[in-house]
């Protein structure tokens with residue numbers, strides 16, 4: 001079975017984090033009074049807000065994954081303590097539960 005290459009994962013996460021932090025959101029230009037301009041500005045504002053939220057969420061996931069790597073808990077299920085399948089960690093790098101526990105907790109929520 002393939003072992004999860006945590007160092008490679010960590011490098012990838014750090015890289016992605018840098019890209020996210022370096023990618024600044026272009027400032028929304030002030031409206032100039034024109035109706036069409038106002039609408040365009042509102043739309044651009046909404047778009048950059050959405051982008052900011054998305055980036056924040058991504059960053060939080062990356063930070064969480066990095067913290068788990070630092071704590072030596074990366075790739076280990078928070079619920080049952082068993083190792084999470086490497087394929088799952090590759091598909092969902094910020095996963096904190098194995099597929100069985102994830103399925104159970106989703107069933108419980110419903």
Ligand SMILES: [Zn+2]
Nearest residue numbers: 077080098101
């Ligand atoms: Zn589990």
